Amino acid sequence: MTASDRSGLAAGPVPARREMPGQARPAGAPAPGRARKTVSLYGLTFSLPMLLWQMIFFLAPLLFLVALSFWSVRNFRMEPDFNPDNWSRMLGRSVFWEAYLRTLLLSATAAIVTSAVAFPASYAIAFKLSETARRWAIFLMVIPFFTSYLVRVYSWQIFLSDNGIINALLAKIGLGPFPMLNSNFGTMVGYLTLCLPLVILLQLFSLIFVDRTLVEAAHNLRCGRLRTVFEVVVPAARVGLTIAALFCFILTFGDFVSPLYLGGGDPPTLSILITDTTKSGQQWPRAAVVALVMIATLLVIAFAAVRFAYKERGR
Amino acid sequence: MSDLSSSSGTRRHFLKGATALAGGVLATPFLNRRAFAQPVELTMLAWYGHAEPDVVAAFEAEHNVKFKPKYYTGGDNMLGLIAQSPPGTFDVILSDAEYVQQLNAAGYIEELDPADYPFGEYFPEFQQFPGHWQDGKLFSVLTRFGFLGVAYNTDAITEKEASTYNVYWSEKLTGKVGHFDWHLPNLGQISLLQGNASPYDIDEDAWEAVQEKMMTLRPQIGGFFDYGGTFSSLQSGQMLAMAGIGDWITGTLERNGAKVRSVIPEEGGLQWTESFSIGKGSAKADLAKKWIQYITSAQGQVKSATMAAYPALIPNKAGWELLSKEDPAEAKRQGMLLDDPSNAVEMIRQGRIKYRQLPFQQSLEDWNDFWSDYKGA
Structure with a gap:
């Protein structure tokens, strides 16, 4: 196939290339100006709703949040202002940075633990189950979302409390009671409740599309099963696995329910710090500072994760 | 003829009847409108429970009113909601007493006529409640109150043990003491333990001492709970003692069979107080006034004392008398029997009881910042 053949294949809805002077346009291809117009309309039709959505529901509120972080509160009433005190006061407090590091650590742990727990399940569903069984497994993964997350977390209290079901069962074999509720362990159980089904699904949709011939080739070359998983399957599904872990991190980083109702709010995460800040003195501007730091952190981590996911092999 | 006249008479009667029926049918919408007029909507800003059927149903039926509640948690939240709403949004406002002065200073509530309310039936202590009057003018009417002390699990601790705030430091309660997540009652209790006669009016040295003492309690703490979390952790026995609350939570649990109680310790207890005001710019101020008259009457006070969401003491002496007739067990449980020498x-x-107030010598921000530091420690 020549270079001109390849350029001919690229004609159509693909954005128009700059043509070299004197280069012949393939037969039937639209004139450059016309092509640009068609592509522009086509692109606009499909990208405008998303663009508008992002402008209205992300960019505009984000800009408002930035402005809000400089407002003042007088007599429980917010007033537009340019007051940098909110930033210096919040960022100057050790309690903020302790909560920040704690939240970061908890979310990173949740992303690693959830991914590790989810992978064997998603691998088994993708590689070991029949088509029908796989469909049922996907359906079962969706079912938890039928019930409110708050209700699921509340029901965990019955299992995890000192006098709860798990400790009662352990007592029958002479163990416990183990303190599980109002601890980091409780928070982690809540995070798994929130993320595990979603992470399994995301991992699964990535593993399903791993080229089976690569696995067969590895086996033919006498690569062991475990080594095949880690050196063939995982790298091939890297994008999906990374995005699944990233979703887990994002969801848990801002979660308020599990740290409060299973972690006992002790010690507080950033989301609890936000509610504490708004509850007393209506300090929404200071809460906005915390929220903006959280958004900035998530943006950095999301960019890093996506970059890692799409990194070319060997680089 | 007779047949004809009979027939004619029948026709006349028929026409008469038909006319009357048609008139009746045509008038029905007007009759209906009077008999089944749309209820008037009355907006109430309050803690949860105040506009629930067990409290408001009788008033709603009598005055053809339908309450539209907006519930809040905490005085700051209440002030924020009012500040962010147009004037006249809330017809009736229930607030904790320590916030009435701020409501008044911000111009959020209407002046009231004392003659409209049954202060003559109130115990003398509650007739001129601090903060509710400004330059001899009334702005809010006290409707209920309660005490905050040591809330404890009766299986784990005896009443004698719970009769001092020092019980929070007991070894057998390590990791089993919870906090109701609000700095005012918790810090107020530690201030009482430190021997401050006015727990919220303390100088810098005393404030430092309160903070130091509070920090020593941190290893004992098993969690910080909101309203729902406080209920569930006490009910399940996950927490065996709870600081910052009183009978308003344990009373509800106790009525439902949980083994929890509250006691006023020897260092003294705190009093929370709730009062009704009429929102500035309310278009239904007359109806709002009728509601406050109802809920502060003996009959309304009984409803308030036995509110399903959380019980409370009532300031109306006639209310105490009526409660002891209608529900003597609850009157006894809450300490509202007039012939009891140790009644409320x-x-x-x-x-033995001090009012819960905003800090006098420090800013609310200072107290809140310390509370955040304490939680994060």
């Missing part, structure tokens, strides 16, 4: 009002008269 006697405790106040003995000086």
